Amino acid sequence: MAHTDPLIDVNRLANTAALPPLPRDFYHRDTLAVARDLLGCRLVRYYEGELMIAKIVETEAYRGSEDSACHAHRRKTPRTEAMFGPPGHAYVYLVYGMHWLLNVVTQPEGNPCAVLIRAVEPVSGEAAMRALRDVKGRNLTNGPGKLTRALRIDKTLYGHDMTQPNALWITAGTPPDAVASGPRVGIDYAQPTDRDAPWRLWSEGNPWVSKTR
């Protein structure tokens, strides 16, 4: 399907110079700072000739060995291996047998932290995002499992280097006017201090933010 969005010049897609990836140093920092600074940035997905762009509006920080909610808090396993690697790579995993969730690895190599992308707002290529299935309105991308489906993100992107303008990366955007925070979603198994930590961040007032349980 050819996109007709006037904001995107098809000729620029080949070199993607207009959408430079955030550099590795961006991710080589405190996880909560990265989670905050990713709000307003744009997730870029190039898949089968389609360019899809979506603004990040909700994130969660997962802070390694000291965070009992983090998958990597005990030891390295085949699943969590990517989190122990260098920052700027994708940590993608399956939950509940059917939903892929996208994280970006942060902090120096060996410190297994990541930021979960929980919700995005379509900016361009929305028709391609909707092509896969019939969903109404904001159900397209207002949750961590919904956005991966819309953007065709699955295990094939496990460990993918997101600092290169290829297949999946993040480019800078406009920070939100206000950032709100609260406890992370779906981590009842964590220690109380971790469970209650306000490490879920979102763009205040943005209607694409996920609905919590």
Next chain:
DNA sequence: AACACGATCCCCT
């Protein structure tokens, strides 16, 4: 057995 979730019910405004 539990899981960083979503779709589909049902019922209530």
Next chain:
DNA sequence: GGGGATCGTGTTA
């Protein structure tokens, strides 16, 4: 159109 229950699905520790 929204809150609550329920179940699907396959990987993980």
